Amino acid sequence: MIKFEKVTKIYPAHFSNGSPTAVLQDVSFEIKEGEFVSIVGKSGAGKTTLTRMILGLEDPTHGDVFFKNKNLRTADSFEIQNIRRSIGCIYQDYKLLPAKTVYENVAYIMEVEGKGYGKIEKEVPRVLELIGLEDKMENFPKELSGGEQQRLAIARALVNNPKVIIADEPTGNLDPYNSYEVIYMLEKINKAGATVILLTHDREIVNKLGKRVVTLVGGRIIRDEAEGKFML
Amino acid sequence: MVTNFSRIFKFAVNDFSRNKGISLAAIFVLVVTIMLVTWLFFFHGISKFLISQVQDRIDITAYFKDDAQEQDILGVKEEILKLSPDIKAVEYVSKERAMLAFNEKHKDNAVLAKALEEVGTNPFLPSLNITTNGDPVQFAEVSNVLQTANFSKFIDKVDFSQKKDTIEKVFSITSNINTFGLILGIILVILAILVVFNTIKLAVDSSKDEISTMRIVGATDWFIRGPFIIQGAIYGFIAFVICFLISAVSAYFLSPKISAVLPGFNTFDYFLSNIWILVLIQLAFGAGVGIISSFIVVRKYLDV
Structure with missing residues (x-):
């Protein structure tokens, strides 16, 4: 590969x-x-x-x-x-998008791929739930702990399978x-x-x-x- | 395509509203810059008005001999108009009209009326009052026509020699004002553009890491660049609206004060008569500088 x-x-x-x-x-x-x-x-x-x-x-x-x-x-x-x-990337410094919310950070990856609104609205909450960030969707990365930020980075890396x-x-x-x-x-x-x-x-x-x-x-x-x- | 554009637009609006401090700073700098350009525009209008005021006063009067025929004088007028079609005015004043004008002007002066009565005849000479556009070249052309052998035989005297220096001085001041204004304008505009560019650079610099992350996740250059460019356009548009309102309000309220110093010049009328060109200048300058600065700064980070 x-x-x-x-x-x-x-x-x-x-x-x-x-x-x-x-x-x-x-x-x-x-x-x-x-x-x-x-x-x-x-x-x-x-x-x-x-x-x-x-x-x-x-x-x-x-x-x-x-x-x-x-x-x-x-x-x-x-x-x-x-x-x-x-390729999904996960970094030590997370490389999140600080001006976007948790939801938007994950959605951005799907938006880059040109996925439709319906699919994004269905998939992003599912992935965030999977990594336990479903309650923090509207928070910004700086409002999360280090562990949560890394989980968000993982969610972002996984969302497009x-x-x-x-x-x-x-x-x-x-x-x-x-x-x-x-x-x-x-x-x-x-x-x-x-x-x-x-x-x-x-x-x-x-x-x-x-x-x-x-x-x-x-x-x-x-x-x-x-x-x-x-x-x- | 439409989905992508609507997403890019949404990102731009979100970033704009979430980075209020940076957005306000960028708009403020753009407002100052656009106002500077607007001031240069008004300054240009005022200097043009002043110059035309001075130039309107530059004229030549050719006095014809007492026995010159009206058709000969009109022949001179035609020749002048033929050689200098853009001349402001050539007015024929006959002996009778000159007399009437004199009487009208001095109707309350008994001494002058009596003196005229003593002379017995009409002492005034027919004349051509020529108003040039203030350009010494045109002035020279008119002088040359009046001095040609064909016409000089009808002419008693030409009242211009003592004005020649004044005209040349006015022309040189006019051209100096224009050159100085242009150079000063260019320098100020370049400085203003640099200040705006650096403010937008600071705004984009804060997103440097974000741009690099966007590249890593496979965003296209336009998907990354688009929101920044639209933000630049939003800064420019808001700055334009603010400047337009400031210009309209200040032109309206300053008009009586400026008219007191410059009779005949109404800033609000000038604003209204140039409203579309002003809109174009302010909008093009604001949005143009905003968009171009964002484009250049983001490109730098996309190239790295």
């Missing part, structure tokens, strides 16, 4: 205040449909750059990234937008209780058939999952195990 082929990403000198920095070096791996993959590594290992490439937000300096056999380097803006719509979920440090700002709740939700989504890519440096979570682990160090893949552990 997602394939990295000899991908290298070098940021020019003006980005890194000095010499050019290679954040990914000769990275090759493939993620199959329905897989649950944890990508682990320290901060600066290149995890976020990897996800930005899957979303077509950045091009590799060398090599190619494929999404469903489509080379993102040659995809036009329409194809890139369609790819982004088929995406084929792929990218969770970039989704538990980074959460307490252990909320962290496990988020991971439990991701497992459930994966069981329902979605591909889940989890980027984290939380040892406990990765070890408990017992799923495929790709380990990045200094922009290189040093380990890729089907039932891996967090080892850095």
